[in-house]
Amino acid sequence: MECRYYQRLDDGKVECQLCPHHCHIAKGKTGICRSRRNQSGVLISEVYAKPCALAIDPIEKKPLYHFHPGTTCLSLACTGCNFRCLNCQNHDISQAAPADTDHYNLTPEAVVALCQKHHCPGIAYTYTEPLTYLEYITDCARLAHEARLWNILVTAGYVCQKPLLDLLPYLDAANIDLKSFSDAIYNRVSGGHLQPVLDTILAMRDAGVWIELTNLVIPDINDDMDMIRQMCRWLTNHHLADAPLHFSRFFPRYKLTDTPPTPLSTLRAAQRIAQEEGIRHVYLGNVYI
Numbered sequence: 001m002e003c004r005y006y007q008r009l010d011d012g013k014v015e016c017q018l019c020p021h022h023c024h025i026a027k028g029k030t031g032i033c034r035s036r037r038n039q040s041g042v043l044i045s046e047v048y049a050k051p052c053a054l055a056i057d058p059i060e061k062k063p064l065y066h067f068h069p070g071t072t073c074l075s076l077a078c079t080g081c082n083f084r085c086l087n088c089q090n091h092d093i094s095q096a097a098p099a100d101t102d103h104y105n106l107t108p109e110a111v112v113a114l115c116q117k118h119h120c121p122g123i124a125y126t127y128t129e130p131l132t133y134l135e136y137i138t139d140c141a142r143l144a145h146e147a148r149l150w151n152i153l154v155t156a157g158y159v160c161q162k163p164l165l166d167l168l169p170y171l172d173a174a175n176i177d178l179k180s181f182s183d184a185i186y187n188r189v190s191g192g193h194l195q196p197v198l199d200t201i202l203a204m205r206d207a208g209v210w211i212e213l214t215n216l217v218i219p220d221i222n223d224d225m226d227m228i229r230q231m232c233r234w235l236t237n238h239h240l241a242d243a244p245l246h247f248s249r250f251f252p253r254y255k256l257t258d259t260p261p262t263p264l265s266t267l268r269a270a271q272r273i274a275q276e277e278g279i280r281h282v283y284l285g286n287v288y289i
Contacts, residue, residue, distance in 0.1 A: 035080030077127035122150030141170035157200035
């Protein structure tokens with residue numbers, strides 16, 4: 001399917017305008033996400049209607065603790081991501097090319113029908129980075145709303161404002177992965193920048209989307225308590241004190257296998273700071289005690 005957010009350039013190249021990378025893509029090549037390809041001067045999505053993962057999950061797994069707790073959602077993912085996180089737990093599908101993964105053939109109409117068949121009240125676009133297949137999400141989400149189903153986005157939030165604003169009318173809830181409060185760490189660990197993620201959070205807030213936030217605390221990378229305090233203060237200063245904040249425990253993954261798990265004492269210290277700064281609902285994730 002032809003993508004909706006791009007511009008044709010000279011020499012057959014295209015500029016993808018979906019996310020802040022603004023990839024300039026030569027004929028036959030893909031952008032950073034690997035799922036958007038320049039096919040003879042036309043940018044196409046190679047994953048439209050081709051999800052690589054489907055599951056029925058409790059909504060708390062997203063994690064969403066304050067949005068219809070106790071319900072389930074149909075979780076859906078397509079291959080690809082516009083980040084390169086060193087700690088990615090789903091790297092087998094997020095850091096792969098679509099041709100290298102198995103997939104289902106599932107139109108937006110079929111997604112809604114599947115959700116209804118399994119009596120799920122909502123659809124969660126999750127596991128990889130759903131914003132890289134935003135056209136598919138938008139088409140699914142529009143039909144889901146017509147069928148009175150919720151739409152849930154689990155995202156790192158790295159997207160340009162125009163595509164995001166086109167999607168927001170169909171979103172009901174989102175968990176946004178706020179990876180740190182340092183642009184340098186974003187660039188080093190994930191290959192992106194902080195400000196576009198903050199812009200996404202504020203746009204969702206202004207659109208009335210229910211927001212919960214996750215901060216994966218990684219030892220010696222983003223566990224500086226002054227930085228965590230700065231992050232929490234930014235949230236409260238921007239009227240997000242009621243947005244639940246999930247501090248999640250890191251376990252060795254992908255390219256950070258030599259990094260130890262996050263000490264529970266670190267998570268508890270982060271929780272105390274968040275509460276001191278006025279965050280009203282603070283949870284610890286990936287903790288089994």
